[in-house]
Amino acid sequence: MSNAELPVTAISSKPRLMPDFADAWRHRALATTLAWRNIKIRYRQTILGSLWIVLQPLLLTGVLTVVLGMFLSVPSGGLPYAVFAFSGTTIWSAFQRALSDAAISLASSGNIVQKVYFPRMLIPAAAVIATVMDLLPVYALLIVVVAAFGLFPGWVILASPFFVLLALLMAFAIGLWMTVLDAVFRDIRLVTPSILQLLLYLSPVMYSETVVPDRWRALYGLNPLVGVITGFRWSVVAGAQPPDLIGIAWACVFVVLAAISGLMLFARLESFAIDRV
Amino acid sequence: MSDLAIEATGLGKRYVLGENTSRDRLRLALRSLLPNRPLAGEKELWALRDVSFSVTQGEAIGIIGRNGAGKSTLLKLLSRITQPTEGRAQLRGRVGTLLEVGTGFHPELTGRDNIFLSGAILGMPRAEVARKFDEIVAFAETERFIDTPVKRYSSGMYVRLAFAVASFLDPEILIVDEVLAVGDAAFERRSLNRLNQATGQEGRTILFVSHNLQAIRTFCRRVLVLDRGKLTFDGPVEDGISLYLKSIPRRIDVRDQNVKDRLNRTSGAVRFTNVTCLDADGLTTWQVGIGGTIRIRFSYEVLEPVSDMAFLIQLRSATTGQPLTAIREVVSASPLERGKTGVLELVLPNIQFRPNEISLYVCLSQADNRIFYDVIDENVDLPFLRVTSTATDKYATMGVVSLPYQFTTGA
Numbered sequence: 001m002s003n004a005e006l007p008v009t010a011i012s013s014k015p016r017l018m019p020d021f022a023d024a025w026r027h028r029a030l031a032t033t034l035a036w037r038n039i040k041i042r043y044r045q046t047i048l049g050s051l052w053i054v055l056q057p058l059l060l061t062g063v064l065t066v067v068l069g070m071f072l073s074v075p076s077g078g079l080p081y082a083v084f085a086f087s088g089t090t091i092w093s094a095f096q097r098a099l100s101d102a103a104i105s106l107a108s109s110g111n112i113v114q115k116v117y118f119p120r121m122l123i124p125a126a127a128v129i130a131t132v133m134d135l136l137p138v139y140a141l142l143i144v145v146v147a148a149f150g151l152f153p154g155w156v157i158l159a160s161p162f163f164v165l166l167a168l169l170m171a172f173a174i175g176l177w178m179t180v181l182d183a184v185f186r187d188i189r190l191v192t193p194s195i196l197q198l199l200l201y202l203s204p205v206m207y208s209e210t211v212v213p214d215r216w217r218a219l220y221g222l223n224p225l226v227g228v229i230t231g232f233r234w235s236v237v238a239g240a241q242p243p244d245l246i247g248i249a250w251a252c253v254f255v256v257l258a259a260i261s262g263l264m265l266f267a268r269l270e271s272f273a274i275d276r277v
Numbered sequence: 278m279s280d281l282a283i284e285a286t287g288l289g290k291r292y293v294l295g296e297n298t299s300r301d302r303l304r305l306a307l308r309s310l311l312p313n314r315p316l317a318g319e320k321e322l323w324a325l326r327d328v329s330f331s332v333t334q335g336e337a338i339g340i341i342g343r344n345g346a347g348k349s350t351l352l353k354l355l356s357r358i359t360q361p362t363e364g365r366a367q368l369r370g371r372v373g374t375l376l377e378v379g380t381g382f383h384p385e386l387t388g389r390d391n392i393f394l395s396g397a398i399l400g401m402p403r404a405e406v407a408r409k410f411d412e413i414v415a416f417a418e419t420e421r422f423i424d425t426p427v428k429r430y431s432s433g434m435y436v437r438l439a440f441a442v443a444s445f446l447d448p449e450i451l452i453v454d455e456v457l458a459v460g461d462a463a464f465e466r467r468s469l470n471r472l473n474q475a476t477g478q479e480g481r482t483i484l485f486v487s488h489n490l491q492a493i494r495t496f497c498r499r500v501l502v503l504d505r506g507k508l509t510f511d512g513p514v515e516d517g518i519s520l521y522l523k524s525i526p527r528r529i530d531v532r533d534q535n536v537k538d539r540l541n542r543t544s545g546a547v548r549f550t551n552v553t554c555l556d557a558d559g560l561t562t563w564q565v566g567i568g569g570t571i572r573i574r575f576s577y578e579v580l581e582p583v584s585d586m587a588f589l590i591q592l593r594s595a596t597t598g599q600p601l602t603a604i605r606e607v608v609s610a611s612p613l614e615r616g617k618t619g620v621l622e623l624v625l626p627n628i629q630f631r632p633n634e635i636s637l638y639v640c641l642s643q644a645d646n647r648i649f650y651d652v653i654d655e656n657v658d659l660p661f662l663r664v665t666s667t668a669t670d671k672y673a674t675m676g677v678v679s680l681p682y683q684f685t686t687g688a
Contacts (some may be wrong), residue, residue: 006449011366030397041385044517116374116381117357118398184306271360
């Protein structure tokens, strides 16, 4: 083997501005391997395995349909409440799982990150990728349910992966921030559930955003998930309210900003965090 | 382009001591966002400082030094597990690390899954790992268990698999820390052969940390000696080893060494405080020629009252860990009070071991062996007892012991 083809590793005390993307790309196979590992470990010693993943949004949908849909008659933008809620919880639970798994991922990998090197950025990335596997059966079930209600959206369904991608990228970007901080301060994992719960109430998952009074709309729209969730619902359910383009644009801008700042923070604090996991 | 595999310049790693409260952490975390500036007020420890060296492709380099000399820190820096505080290094080629048993293995995953995971960590395509798969499994002798989660492996199987993965997945640079000692002697020999093959025929570069000086001798042509974070020697193996042996203090204070490990394994009611090794003339030494005499002295202190006390010492082969002999004596059949101190002296006249490195395993226990009070072995920084010989006849130095014998010839 000639010397020239070998990858050169430069080790330096100088902090990097951004993670080493070339190195991460060389290790790209690792991201999916780690994701598979996460999934295998999660369902080891379970009986129903990934069925739990389908059950979770289904149960949430059931409760919401009974309590909010039937008892309280919460507006669902003209859609059957069950379909409305199920489409919302599908994308929401993917986001929620991706973010909460990503947030604890670095600290939970202490045994491996302190013994071998690989681009650490792949750890939160793998946590997010693993949720794709969780999402697929739920997504399939959602299509069946929507079709059963006679609300199959047609070609526009091809836009739905874009919204899924947007939700997962958002989870990854915020997850970068949270996981590197969580490795140093475990406070992060303690507040994550509360933040997610607040975010759930502030997102159009269980109610249509038409219930938000006009003068609060702009403020409400600052939640970047609003555009993602309405967009996803529009792409999978016929007759759902079309998304607000500004909301989607804002979600994209938010993802870019959060990702850039998250990557910078990660590059800066990674080594500090690994020494203290 | 040169054929240097590793070039390290002024490497240093600083740890801040006493970073105990969350407030300290917050302060440090905020500061680490800013450019590196000197610390004021904190206690700091340079685990490694100003270390520069270079390694040519295909070299096998041994790294020796006492506990806390910075060996592991150096390996962690070179394998990028932790970032240096100062200095830089350049490595040419993929770097595989074997810093501890089962490095990077996940206990819940099967041997098969872990092999592929390790390959991905090295940045290898799956197909390339698949090509090496059978070779790895055969070398590790884990064919029957390859689809069993590694958490059910014996420690021997675990090490064999970890080693096989690291050495067959062909990183251009292999970094190995004191891991071979866990396997059995036969496996260690095979591992060293494997490493030899990797450097000799395949041109791989190996950095090898070991307390096993014999392994270093057979396997490396050059050593780095570290002492309290500094590189004190870089050159031929024998010179490095004798410098290292000279640096070992004569009266070794073990009172506070690795107390955590000792308390994990024992009740801690009595504590070894000092160990000294003297020759027949009362001079301190950890070397003895065949037929010579040594006295090993152990001081102890009783921390909690005990009902009685026995002393156990095993002399073990430093290479294999196998006990060569053991001696057990009752120190006191009656209770010992808190605060009592004492000295135990073991005299071994007319040593009949063949040239070897001997490690000590020493315990204080209840006379019926039910409760151990303290144990020292590799957990503290005791040197090996070296048995040397000036004999030139190789049959006078071969093997482990010399037996008294008579030999007659008849017509």
